[in-house]
Amino acid sequence: MEKINSFLSFKKSTECLCARVECKILRSHLLREMEGAWEIAFVLFQVWLSIVVGLIVLPAMFGVSLGFTDIYIKVLVKTLEWATLRIQRGQKEQPTLPSQSANGIIEKDDGSMEEEIGELRRSHPKNLAGGDFTMCDAFYFCKKGIENIVEDQVTQRFTSEELASWNLLTRTNNNFRYISVRLTIIWGLGVFIRYCILLPLRITLAVIGLSWLVIGTTLVGLLPSCNAKNWLSDLVHITCYRICARGLSATIRYHNKENRPKKGGICVANHTSPIDIVILANDGCYAMVGQVHGGLMGVIQRSIVRSCPHVWFERSEMKDRHAVAKRLKDHIADKTKLPILIFPEGTCINNTSVMMFKKGSFEIGGTIYPVAIKYDPQFGDAFWNSAKYNMVSYLLRMMTSWAIVCNVWYLPPMTRQDGEDAVQFANRVKSAIAHQGGLVDLSWDGGLKREKVKESFKEEQQKMYSSMIVGSDFHEASVGPA
Amino acid sequence: MGSRASSLLREEDIEEIKKQTGFSHSQITRLYSRFHSLDKGENGALSREDFQRIPELAINPLGDRIINAFFPEGEDQVNFRGFMRTLAHFRPVEDNEKNKDPTSGEPLNSRTNKLFFAFQLYDLDRDDKISRDELLQVLEKVDVEQKMSIRFLH
Numbered sequence: 231m232e233k234i235n236s237f238l239s240f241k242k243s244t245e246c247l248c249a250r251v252e253c254k255i256l257r258s259h260l261l262r263e264m265e266g267a268w269e270i271a272f273v274l275f276q277v278w279l280s281i282v283v284g285l286i287v288l289p290a291m292f293g294v295s296l297g298f299t300d301i302y303i304k305v306l307v308k309t310l311e312w313a314t315l316r317i318q319r320g321q322k323e324q325p326t327l328p329s330q331s332a333n334g335i336i337e338k339d340d341g342s343m344e345e346e347i348g349e350l351r352r353s354h355p356k357n358l359a360g361g362d363f364t365m366c367d368a369f370y371f372c373k374k375g376i377e378n379i380v381e382d383q384v385t386q387r388f389t390s391e392e393l394a395s396w397n398l399l400t401r402t403n404n405n406f407r408y409i410s411v412r413l414t415i416i417w418g419l420g421v422f423i424r425y426c427i428l429l430p431l432r433i434t435l436a437v438i439g440l441s442w443l444v445i446g447t448t449l450v451g452l453l454p455s456c457n458a459k460n461w462l463s464d465l466v467h468i469t470c471y472r473i474c475a476r477g478l479s480a481t482i483r484y485h486n487k488e489n490r491p492k493k494g495g496i497c498v499a500n501h502t503s504p505i506d507i508v509i510l511a512n513d514g515c516y517a518m519v520g521q522v523h524g525g526l527m528g529v530i531q532r533s534i535v536r537s538c539p540h541v542w543f544e545r546s547e548m549k550d551r552h553a554v555a556k557r558l559k560d561h562i563a564d565k566t567k568l569p570i571l572i573f574p575e576g577t578c579i580n581n582t583s584v585m586m587f588k589k590g591s592f593e594i595g596g597t598i599y600p601v602a603i604k605y606d607p608q609f610g611d612a613f614w615n616s617a618k619y620n621m622v623s624y625l626l627r628m629m630t631s632w633a634i635v636c637n638v639w640y641l642p643p644m645t646r647q648d649g650e651d652a653v654q655f656a657n658r659v660k661s662a663i664a665h666q667g668g669l670v671d672l673s674w675d676g677g678l679k680r681e682k683v684k685e686s687f688k689e690e691q692q693k694m695y696s697s698m699i700v701g702s703d704f705h706e707a708s709v710g711p712a
Numbered sequence: 713m714g715s716r717a718s719s720l721l722r723e724e725d726i727e728e729i730k731k732q733t734g735f736s737h738s739q740i741t742r743l744y745s746r747f748h749s750l751d752k753g754e755n756g757a758l759s760r761e762d763f764q765r766i767p768e769l770a771i772n773p774l775g776d777r778i779i780n781a782f783f784p785e786g787e788d789q790v791n792f793r794g795f796m797r798t799l800a801h802f803r804p805v806e807d808n809e810k811n812k813d814p815t816s817g818e819p820l821n822s823r824t825n826k827l828f829f830a831f832q833l834y835d836l837d838r839d840d841k842i843s844r845d846e847l848l849q850v851l852e853k854v855d856v857e858q859k860m861s862i863r864f865l866h
Contacts, residue, residue: 335742337863350859368774368833369859375778376802377862378768380746385766389749678767688771695773 282434290476291469299481299633303609306632309416310397310608316413317396335381343694346370363699383672387579388679390611397608399631424630428479432629435477443470444533451536460566463537464515471511478505479633484513489640491516491569491599494562498591499601500663501573502581503614504621505628506603509636516571517561521545539567555594562596569599574656575676580613581605583670584663587656597643600659602667606635617679639666720748721792729793733800733820739864743799747792757789758782777833801829804861826860 289296339346350366398420446466453459475482490513491497497516499506510516518540522531531542541561547553561567574587581604592598605612610631614624628634641662646655657673664671721744729740750762763779764770772778782790782798790798800820818825835841 335739335746335865337865365834366859368830369856371772371774372778372830372833373802373860373862375769375772375775376799378766378772379750379763379778380743380799380862382766382768384768385749674767682764683767683770687767688773688775691771692773 279434282431283438286431286435286476287438287473290472293472299476299479302479303481303633303635306609313396313398313413313416316410320410320413336377338377338381343370343691344698347695347698367695383583383670384674384678387583387585387672387676388617389580389615390613391580391582391607393607397632399610424632429626429630432477432479435473436625436629439470439473439477440530442473443467444530446470447534447537451533460538466537467511467515467534471508474508475512478508478628480505480509480512481633481635482509482512482638483636484638484640486640487513489599489642490514491601491640492597493567493569494565495569495597495599495643496558496562496591496594497569497571497599497601498574498587498659498663499571499603500581500584500667500669501575501578502603502605503578503612503624503628505612505634506573507571509603509634509638510571510601513638515568517541517568519543519558519570519572521548541570551590555590558591558594559596562594574660577676577679578614578616579676580615581607581669583672584660584667585672585674585676587660589652589656592646592652592656592659595646597645598659599643600641600663602639602641602663602669604637604639604667604669606637609633609635612636637667641666720744725792729796733796734803735796735800735864736866738866740796743796744792747795757791758795759789774833781829781832798829801825802860802862804863805857821861823856826856830856830860 285296285298341349347367347370350369351362351364398417443466446469447463450459450462450466453462497510499510507518515538517538518534520531520542522528522542522544531540534540535542539561541557543554543557558570561570572591574591575585576588579585610628610633612628612634619627644655644659644662646652650658661671663669721741726737726740729735730737735743747758750765751758752762752765753759760779760783763782764775769775769778782794784790784794797820803821805821805823
C-alpha cells in the first residue's frame with residue numbers, strides 16, 4: 231500500500247516537474263518569439279526614423295525642398311477638381327440636394343441710418359423747425375434687426391468659413407459622400423491616406439521638431455553671450471520651425487521679403503491660429519510675447535528664453551498695462567534683440583476678416599511691420615475655434631487635413647504720425663493688412679467672441695437717431711462751448 | 713460646416729414649413745444652419761440670450777422689442793418653426809404668387825401682416841391699441857411692401 235502511494239506521489243511530482251519544465255520551455259519560446267517580434271519592430275522603427283530624418287528633417291533644416299510637397303499639392307488639386315465636377319453632376323441629377331453657396335443668405339442695402347430713414351419719410355411733410363418723428367421710422371430698425379438675426383457680420387467670424395465646394399473632408403460637409411460610389415471610394419482612400427500614412431509621419435516630425443527645439447535651445451543657453459550664441463540660437467529656432475512646418479505639410483509663399491521685420495521693431499499680424507507663429511518664424515526670427523503657461527508649453531517657453539530673450543508675462547503682470555508697455559519698450563530699445571511678434575486682435579478669427587486691433591501694441595512707439603497671413607481653406611481649415619476644440623484636438627485636426635497652404639505678405643513699415651492717436655494708428659495698420667490679404671475690415675472687437683457688446687455702442691446708435699428726431703438746430707445748441 | 717446641421721431637419725418638416733411660409737427648399741436649409749449656429753445650448757430652441765449675442769442686434773435701439781416679437785405670449789423659447797414664421801413676414805411680396813390653397817388664409821408676408829408686425833413693436837402691452845390717426849397715416853403713404861421686406865437669396 232505504501233509502495234503504491236509513494237509511487238503515485240512520485241509519479242505526480244514527476245508529472246508536475248515535467249509540466250513545469252514544459253511551461254518554462256514554452257515561455258522561453260514565446261519570449262524569444264516576442265523578442266524576435268520586438269526586434270523586427272525596432273528595426274522597422276529605425277528604418278522609418280532614418281527615412282524621415284534623411285528625406286524630410288535634414289532637407290527641411292537647410293531649407294531645401296525635395297519636391298515631394300509640390301507633387302502632393304498638384305495631385306491634390308487635380309483630385310479636388312474632379313470631386314467638384316462629380317458633385318455638380320450629382321446635384322443636377324438630384325435637385326433636392328442642398329447646394330452649398332458661398333454667398334450670403336440675404337442681400338442687404340448698405341445705406342446709413344440717415345439715408346434709409348430719409349427715404350422712409352419721403353412722403354411725410356417736413357417740419358420747418360427741423361427734426362421729426364414718424365411712426366414709420368420703426369420700419370428701418372425693424373428691418374435692420376431682422377437682417378442681423380438672419381445674417382450678421384460678427385458671429386460668423388468665430389466659426390470656420392463655409393467652402394463653396396467640398397474638399398473631401400467630412401468635417402466640412404457631411405452629406406456629399408453619398409453622391410456616387412466613385413466619390414465615396416476616393417473619400418475613403420483619402421481617409422486612409424490622411425490617418426494611416428500622413429498622421430504618423432506628421433506626429434513623428436512634430437515630436438522631433440519640438441524635442442530639437444527644447445534640447446537645442448537649452449544647449450545654446452549654456453554658452454556665454456556673444457555673437458556666435460545669437461547666430462546659433464537663430465539657427466536652432468529656424469530649423470525647428472522648419473521641421474514643424476513640414477510636419478503640417480505647410481506650403482508657404484512669402485511676398486515682398488524686402489519688408490521683413492528688422493531688429494528693434496514690432497511685427498503685427500492677423501491671428502487665425504497658433505500655427506501663425508510657425509508660419510512666420512519659418513522666414514525670420516522673432517521674440518515671442520505671451521503669458522507664462524504650465525505643462526509642455528511652459529517647458530518650451532522656459533527653454534527657448536535661455537537662448538535668446540523672449541518676453542513672457544506672469545498672469546498678474548498682464549493686468550498692469552504700464553508695466554507691460556514698459557517691458558516691451560525696453561525690449562525694442564535694445565537694437566540687438568529680435569523684433570517682437572504681436573497679434574493685436576487678441577484672439578483667433580476665422581481668416582475671412584480682420585477685427586479690431588487693441589491699441590496697447592500701438593502705444594509703445596517704434597516701427598510697426600505689418601504682416602498679412604491668408605490661408606487657403608481648400609486644403610485644410612487652419613482656424614482654431616477655441617470654444618469647440620482644445621489645443622490637442624485642434625493639432626490632430628491640423629495633422630489630418632490635406633495640407634496647410636498660405637500666403638504671407640510683408641507690408642512696408644509704418645510709424646505713428648503726428649496728430650494721430652493710438653486708435654487711429656491701429657485702424658490704419660488694420661486696413662492695410664485687410665486690404666493686402668483680401669479680408670473684410672471690421673471695427674468690431676474680437677472679444678465679442680465671449681463677451682457682450684458694451685452699452686456705449688448702443689448709446690451711440692441712440693444718439694444718432696435722437697439727433698434726427700430732435701433736429702440739427704437743437705443739436706448744435708447743445709454741443710456749444712462746454 | 714453649414715450643411716452639417718441640415719441633417720437634423722427632416723424632409724416632412726421642410727415641406728410643411730415651405731407650405732406655411734413660402735420659403736424655398738434651399739432657403740429653409742440655410743436658415744436652419746443659421747438657427748443652429750445661434751443655438752449655443754444645442755437644445756433645438758433659441759432663448760432671448762441667444763439673440764442678444766448678435767452684436768449688431770444688441771446695439772439696435774429697438775433690439776429688445778424685435779426679439780420679443782419672436783416669442784409667443786409668456787414663452788421663453790422659440791423653436792425653428794416659430795423662427796421661420798416670424799421671418800416669413802419679411803419675405804418680399806410676389807405679385808404672381810398663386811394662392812394654391814384658397815382656404816389657407818392670408819400669406820404671412822402680406823401687406824397687412826407686415827403692418828401688424830410693425831404694430832406689435834409699438835404695442836408693448838399687447839392690447840392691440842395705439843393711436844388711430846398715426847396708424848392711418850402710415851397705412852396711406854409708406855411703401856410697406858418694400859420697406860418691410862428682405863431680399864432672400866435662392
